Amino acid sequence: MLLVVLTYIALYQTALEGLFTIFVYAVGLAIPLILISSVGGAVGKKIKEKARVSGEVLDRFVGVAIVLIGVYFLYLALF
Numbered sequence: 001m002l003l004v005v006l007t008y009i010a011l012y013q014t015a016l017e018g019l020f021t022i023f024v025y026a027v028g029l030a031i032p033l034i035l036i037s038s039v040g041g042a043v044g045k046k047i048k049e050k051a052r053v054s055g056e057v058l059d060r061f062v063g064v065a066i067v068l069i070g071v072y073f074l075y076l077a078l079f
Contacts, residue, residue, distance in 0.1 A: 001077050002025070005022070008021075009021055009022070033069060036062065037066060040066075041062075044058045
């Protein structure tokens with residue numbers, strides 16, 4: 001996916017437009033990760049309060065979800 005964006009920038013845009021396009025691309029990649037980590041933290045606090053157990057399991061689940069999203073983005077970039 002990054003290769004497509006870079007090719008488009010090289011062929012059709014000026015340097016300033018390319019900088020803006022790369023910025024938008026980076027923000028678009030970061031938003032899902034930020035949302036998952038924020039929601040995971042908020043949900044984890046609520047579950048810890050109600051269940052009165054350690055949030056280790058939830059923390060691991062959210063961590064695995066974040067890693068899987070990263071792997072998904074790598075998959076999109078490579079295939």
